[in-house]
Amino acid sequence: MTASVETNGDFKENLGFRQKLGRFFNVLLLICTLVGLVVLTVLLVDVALEGGSWIRLQLFTNYHSRFPEKAGMKSGIVGSLILIGLTGLFSFPIGVGAAIYLEEYAPKNWLTNFINININNLSGVPSIVYGMLGLTVFGRMFGLFEPDSWLVKVFNIPVTTGMQGGWQFDLFGIPGLAIQLPFGRSLVAGAMTMTLLILPVVIIASREAIRAVPPSIREAAYGLGATRWQTVSTQVLPVAVPGILTGMILALSRAVGETAPLLIMGAFTYVPFLPESVWDQFTTMPIQIYNWITLPQEDYRIHLAAAGIIVLLAVLLSLNTIAVYLRNKFQVKW
Amino acid sequence: MSADQNSNNHDIVFTTKQLSVYYGRQLAIRDIDLSIQRHKITAIIGPSGCGKSTLLRSFNRMNELIPTARVEGQVYYNEKNIYAEGIDPVSIRRHIGMVFQKPNPFPKSIYDNVAFGARINKYQGDMDELVERSLRQAALWDEVKDKLKDSGLALSGGQQQRLCIARALATEPDVILMDEPASALDPIATLRIEELMEELKRNYTIIVVTHNMQQASRVSDMTAFLSIDRNDLEARIGILVEYGATQRMFIKPEMQETEDYITGRFG
Ligand SMILES: Nc1ncnc2c1ncn2[C@@H]1O[C@H](COP(=O)(O)OP(=O)(O)OP(=O)(O)O)[C@@H](O)[C@H]1O
Ligand SMILES: [Mg+2]
Numbered sequence: 272m273t274a275s276v277e278t279n280g281d282f283k284e285n286l287g288f289r290q291k292l293g294r295f296f297n298v299l300l301l302i303c304t305l306v307g308l309v310v311l312t313v314l315l316v317d318v319a320l321e322g323g324s325w326i327r328l329q330l331f332t333n334y335h336s337r338f339p340e341k342a343g344m345k346s347g348i349v350g351s352l353i354l355i356g357l358t359g360l361f362s363f364p365i366g367v368g369a370a371i372y373l374e375e376y377a378p379k380n381w382l383t384n385f386i387n388i389n390i391n392n393l394s395g396v397p398s399i400v401y402g403m404l405g406l407t408v409f410g411r412m413f414g415l416f417e418p419d420s421w422l423v424k425v426f427n428i429p430v431t432t433g434m435q436g437g438w439q440f441d442l443f444g445i446p447g448l449a450i451q452l453p454f455g456r457s458l459v460a461g462a463m464t465m466t467l468l469i470l471p472v473v474i475i476a477s478r479e480a481i482r483a484v485p486p487s488i489r490e491a492a493y494g495l496g497a498t499r500w501q502t503v504s505t506q507v508l509p510v511a512v513p514g515i516l517t518g519m520i521l522a523l524s525r526a527v528g529e530t531a532p533l534l535i536m537g538a539f540t541y542v543p544f545l546p547e548s549v550w551d552q553f554t555t556m557p558i559q560i561y562n563w564i565t566l567p568q569e570d571y572r573i574h575l576a577a578a579g580i581i582v583l584l585a586v587l588l589s590l591n592t593i594a595v596y597l598r599n600k601f602q603v604k605w
Numbered sequence: 606m607s608a609d610q611n612s613n614n615h616d617i618v619f620t621t622k623q624l625s626v627y628y629g630r631q632l633a634i635r636d637i638d639l640s641i642q643r644h645k646i647t648a649i650i651g652p653s654g655c656g657k658s659t660l661l662r663s664f665n666r667m668n669e670l671i672p673t674a675r676v677e678g679q680v681y682y683n684e685k686n687i688y689a690e691g692i693d694p695v696s697i698r699r700h701i702g703m704v705f706q707k708p709n710p711f712p713k714s715i716y717d718n719v720a721f722g723a724r725i726n727k728y729q730g731d732m733d734e735l736v737e738r739s740l741r742q743a744a745l746w747d748e749v750k751d752k753l754k755d756s757g758l759a760l761s762g763g764q765q766q767r768l769c770i771a772r773a774l775a776t777e778p779d780v781i782l783m784d785e786p787a788s789a790l791d792p793i794a795t796l797r798i799e800e801l802m803e804e805l806k807r808n809y810t811i812i813v814v815t816h817n818m819q820q821a822s823r824v825s826d827m828t829a830f831l832s833i834d835r836n837d838l839e840a841r842i843g844i845l846v847e848y849g850a851t852q853r854m855f856i857k858p859e860m861q862e863t864e865d866y867i868t869g870r871f872g
Contacts, residue, residue: 379672487709491769493670495722495776496699504726506711603712605758 298536316585321484322577330578334543335559339570344579347559350458351527351586353546354555357462358469358526359519365466366473367515373474374481375503379470402532405464410536412453449550456537457550464532469522476518480511485605520594524587530557556583616643618780618810619664622835623678626659633659634843636678641780641827646802646811648825650818652866655831656843657814661782664812665701666694683779697820699726702773706785708765710757710772715740715749718757718768722776723731743771744801763794770801774809780860781805781811787820799824818867821851828854 333343337477377383407413416430416437423430430438437455442448454460473498482506492502533555540562560579563571619641626633634656641647641664649657659668666687673763679686687697699722710718728735734812736753740746740779745767749760757768766786773781783802787795801810802824815821821828828851834842847863858864 485709487705487707488711490667490670490705491711491772492701492721492725494665494667494698494703494705495725496695496697497722497725497770500693501725505721510712577823603758605712 274560287378315584317579318580321573322405322575322579322581323575325578326581330575330582335562336539339568339575340551342563342571342575344559344582345552345555346545347579348582349545349558350553351555351557353458353549354461354465354553355523355527357458357549358465359523361466362470362473363519365476366470366519369470369474369504370477370481370515371508374478375499375507389471390471390474391419394475398529399531399535401464401468401533403462404467404533405532406536409460409463410456416452449548451550454550456552457540458546459549460536461533461538461553461555462549464536464571465526465529468532469526469530472522472525473519476522477511477515480505480514480518483514484510510603513597517598520590520597524590526548527555527587527590528557528583530555530561534561556586617626617641618643618683619812620681620684621663621678622681624660624663624769625677626656626663627673627675627677628671629673632840632842634831635834637845638829639845639848641810641812642757642827643810644806645807645826646809646813646824647827647829648821649812649829649831650816650821650866651831651846652833653816654825654843655833656833658784659843660831661784661812661814664705664780664782665698665699667703669694670775697745699776700777700778701780701782702776704766704769704773704781704786707789708762708769710760710765710768712758714754714755715760715768716753719771719775724773725738726776739775740768742769742774742805744797744804745771761794763790763797766790766794766798767801770805772799774805778809780810780812783811785814785816786815795820818855818869822855825851827851830854830860830866831857832862832866835862 329341330343331348333341334347335344336342373383373386377386414420416428417423418430418432420427428438430436438452440450442450451457451459454463488506488510489502492506497505537560539552539554539582540558542552546553556579560576560583563576563579566572617640619639621637621639622636624639625635637660639660649660651657662668663676663680664682666676668676676688678688680688682697682701686692687694688806710722713721716736719739720732723732723735737746737750740749745764748764749755749768757765760768766789770781770786787798790798797822802813805811813825827849830846831843832846834840834844847858847860849859854863857868858867864870
């Protein structure tokens with residue numbers, strides 16, 4: 272037994288056992304930490320071995336092909352990048368706007384509370400549910416633009432039928448500002464669904480960033496005669512932006528890896544062309560990988576899929592690196 | 606109102622009438638009647654939690670930033686009730702600057718800190734000139750004139766507080782409210798702030814909350830002593846116990862309670 276400095280009547284110190292228990296948990300917790308890391312490392316090594324030699328130029332320059340040696344994921348890479356860009360474009364203003372409202376403007380009442388609870392709940396909804404939502408709302412628009420819908424009949428909308436059916440028109444009559452209703456299987460439909468999917472996370476992260484701005488800064492601005500919007504836009508937001516961007520990028524990197532909602536929305540697994548506009552069909556990296564894994568040939572199933580995973584991981588890693596960089600570089604040190 | 610009082614009104618910046626402030630249902634200060642004289646330094650003293658900050662924040666409607674706070678009664682600023690219907694608190698705060706207990710410069714350059722208030726209020730004059738003048742008035746110019754582009758956060762605590770004073774001066778206010786402006790500072794920095802207040806008194810009216818009796822007696826012309834209402838200690842309601850010229854208050858207070866507090870027998 273470890274000698275304790277002094278023994279005294281009413282205390283049964285039992286130091287030896289307590290220290291042993293401490294050491295036991297030290298080791299146990301270390302093992303818990305390592306389990307995840309070890310499995311991940313094994314996975315990465317496996318993927319690298321299987322797919323490393325398949326990372327070649329054609330992976331980036333070719334479409335999917337009947338011959339594994341010629342197959343690439345060009346349309347998937349481009350599709351993913353555009354999808355992410357659009358998703359960022361949609362979710363940034365909405366998410367940050369909602370966060371600003373909830374943090375700086377909303378009165379503290381039951382409605383605000385209710386909204387808070389639901390935003391937290393929404394962030395836990397499985398992505399496949401968002402896929403179904405996206406399909407109904409954006410993809411099909413409740414069938415409102417099918418030839419026999421009441422809307423089409425009442426307003427005499429000139430709809431077409433078929434794969435890309437629906438109503439095409441130029442917004443404000445300006446050529447090029449094309450709109451297509453419903454959004455169907457387009458990049459717009461996918462990006463809007465992804466926006467819904469990541470919006471709760473973006474809002475929560477942005478709120479945390481805004482809340483981390485010390486109240487004394489707001490008081491100082493108000494004290495000088497700033498309006499609420501002047502305070503928010505000139506003092507609070509600039510300080511919160513690095514945190515907001517970090518959360519935004521991490522949310523986007525979740526969207527990059529999502530497959531299920533896009534599959535539900537009818538994204539194609541084989542798209543041998545690049546989208547020419549945001550109304551075009553598309554595919555993404557995870558869908559391409561998923562497609563390869565389902566093929567019987569080993570070259571697709573194992574090697575190309577592994578190569579695709581490496582590229583996907585590389586994109587994810589760079590996004591996360593950017594997030595960490597932004598946080599470290601621009602965060603205000605008080 | 607007699608003619609005599611009317612001429613006196615010229616020297617009165619603030620008059621509070623039956624001013625009470627609630628936080629939720631809790632009454633924090635009750636029925637404060639007080640007149641603040643122009644170009645004087647008025648000290649607000651009293652034990653912790655008696656509502657000094659609450660009273661101070663009523664003068665520029667800062668209490669409204671606290672969702673639960675509610676104000677009853679009137680505060681007349683130059684004979685206009687600032688709590689009257691249709692008065693925008695934003696329009697008041699430019700004229701009534703505030704310096705807080707903890708220095709709170711913006712995480713921006715020294716220059717931008719000072720220029721902020723002027724910019725948001727669409728100052729039309731020469732900004733460089735305004736920044737220099739404000740920093741000079743705050744006795745900070747010589748220390749920072751070569752590093753106006755540096756962050757305000759890179760200054761020492763005492764310098765930061767003088768930067769906050771300069772920032773408040775740059776909106777060309779009429780009154781400056783100070784809530785324990787030196788409590789986070791060392792004795793030398795405190796002394797500089799006190800000298801500065803003495804200096805600023807010529808052009809501004811200053812109301813300062815302080816816990817430091819020596820400070821109150823050194824710098825202030827008038828002293829308001831707030832305390833917890835003794836008739837209802839449970840409720841912890843702040844009331845104005847005594848108000849008068851500092852000299853008289855510190856030498857011969859009218860109320861026993863004031864004397865106890867000033868001499869440190871209670872507090
Ligand atoms: N934001 C708030 N919400 C609820 N109650 C508050 C709030 N701010 C102050 N109070 C209450 O109002 C009373 C007066 O507070 P105040 O800060 O004005 O006192 P003070 O005299 O400035 O004290 P100190 O000398 O410690 O700064 C206290 O009882 C305090 O608990
Ligand atoms: Mg206080």
